[in-house]
Amino acid sequence: MPTNLPPEYFAVEEKYKAAQTPEEQIELLEELISTIPKHKGTDHLRADLRRRLSRMKEKSQAQKKSGKGSVSPYIIDKEGGGQVALIGYANVGKSTLVAELTNADPEVSPHPYTTWQPTPGMMAIGNVQVQVIDTPPVDREFVEPEFFVMLRRADMILLMVDLEADALTQMEETIKLLIENRIVPLHLKDKYELPGNRYIPLLVLGNKYDDESTDENYHIFCELMDDETPCLPISALTKRNIDVMKQRIYDTLGIMRIYSKSPGKEPDLTAPFVIHKGATIEDFALQLHRDFYDNFKSARVWGSSDFDGQMVSREYVLHDEDVVELKI
Numbered sequence: 001m002p003t004n005l006p007p008e009y010f011a012v013e014e015k016y017k018a019a020q021t022p023e024e025q026i027e028l029l030e031e032l033i034s035t036i037p038k039h040k041g042t043d044h045l046r047a048d049l050r051r052r053l054s055r056m057k058e059k060s061q062a063q064k065k066s067g068k069g070s071v072s073p074y075i076i077d078k079e080g081g082g083q084v085a086l087i088g089y090a091n092v093g094k095s096t097l098v099a100e101l102t103n104a105d106p107e108v109s110p111h112p113y114t115t116w117q118p119t120p121g122m123m124a125i126g127n128v129q130v131q132v133i134d135t136p137p138v139d140r141e142f143v144e145p146e147f148f149v150m151l152r153r154a155d156m157i158l159l160m161v162d163l164e165a166d167a168l169t170q171m172e173e174t175i176k177l178l179i180e181n182r183i184v185p186l187h188l189k190d191k192y193e194l195p196g197n198r199y200i201p202l203l204v205l206g207n208k209y210d211d212e213s214t215d216e217n218y219h220i221f222c223e224l225m226d227d228e229t230p231c232l233p234i235s236a237l238t239k240r241n242i243d244v245m246k247q248r249i250y251d252t253l254g255i256m257r258i259y260s261k262s263p264g265k266e267p268d269l270t271a272p273f274v275i276h277k278g279a280t281i282e283d284f285a286l287q288l289h290r291d292f293y294d295n296f297k298s299a300r301v302w303g304s305s306d307f308d309g310q311m312v313s314r315e316y317v318l319h320d321e322d323v324v325e326l327k328i
């Protein structure tokens with residue numbers, strides 16, 4: 001037991017010991033963890049308590065399975081052009097990336113096991129907003145079952161590894177854990193094809209690739225890993241390669257931007273509609289409004305293939321950044 005715990009710790013600990021219901025215990029245990037100062041001497045204590053907390057939550061969830069209960073923080077409504085879950089071992093830099101690139105403000109700390117609830121934030125890729133979820137560390141011992149429920153719903157997984165640590169083990173162990181939970185990275189689909197599996201695009205991010213002095217770490221990682229796994233070195237801290245990362249995410253999500261135009265007016269190029277690649281005029285009309293879908297008489301397109309206001313059919317397949325005018 002570290003000796004430098006603050007008095008609040010002991011006060012909350014007393015209450016925790018006296019708690020009567022599992023809900024009360026969970027709440028007080030969360031409070032207890034928040035009273036512990038973060039430094040090397042408390043890493044073990046915090047990890048132990050988190051483990052206990054996650055077991056208690058798991059138990060209480062199993063009891064509540066009949067239906068009722070509070071809404072899980074792992075059920076996150078999708079927003080924007082896609083939902084991307086950022087996962088990885090403790091301390092690799094997940095929260096740093098989310099704090100730097102989105103409107104969310106998760107806690108960052110040099111000590112492991114800082115994040116213990118998922119936090120979504122919106123990240124701009126050009127004029128498209130994409131949702132990125134910061135998540136608690138992947139750790140076999142206390143990952144919550146709902147973590148995998150969240151991942152199944154996501155459109156893409158970013159698996160962050162720490163190039164300054166054992167990045168290969170981090171990557172292999174995490175992928176193993178995903179597959180055990182029937183979440184298969186898309187590039188491994190042929191190897192693990194089974195009914196009930198969820199196949200999802202995955203990009204490995206080798207973080208802490210701050211400057212040239214860290215290049216060697218990435219070269220070593222690349223030599224050890226296979227050629228199939230999509231991978232990109234980045235630095236959440238110095239933002240090295242962040243634009244490349246954004247482009248990779250955009251391409252992987254399989255989305256495109258379509259601008260809507262009213263007859264006789266200019267389109268608003270700052271506010272695209274985001275739609276899946278391969279979408280037709282009809283799909284776009286449906287996304288705008290059911291009334292458009294039911295009633296539009298003609299459509300004109302500017303943009304792709306030098307189109308300059310040509311009339312197109314309902315089945316016309318749109319391209320990224322097309323401008324569309326629907327006439328009712």
Ligand SMILES: Nc1nc2c(ncn2[C@@H]2O[C@H](COP(=O)(O)OP(=O)(O)OP(=O)(O)O)[C@@H](O)[C@H]2O)c(=O)[nH]1
Binds near residue numbers: 094108114115136
């Ligand atoms: N050098 C370097 N340090 C980084 C980088 N990204 C994050 N860090 C540092 O790594 C430590 C951990 O960062 P966090 O963002 O809290 O890591 P995390 O993955 O969210 O950790 P958990 O919440 O414990 O899972 C902090 O000290 C960060 O400043 C990076 O790109 N380069």
Ligand SMILES: [Mg+2]
Binds near residue numbers: 096107134135
């Ligand atoms: Mg974190």
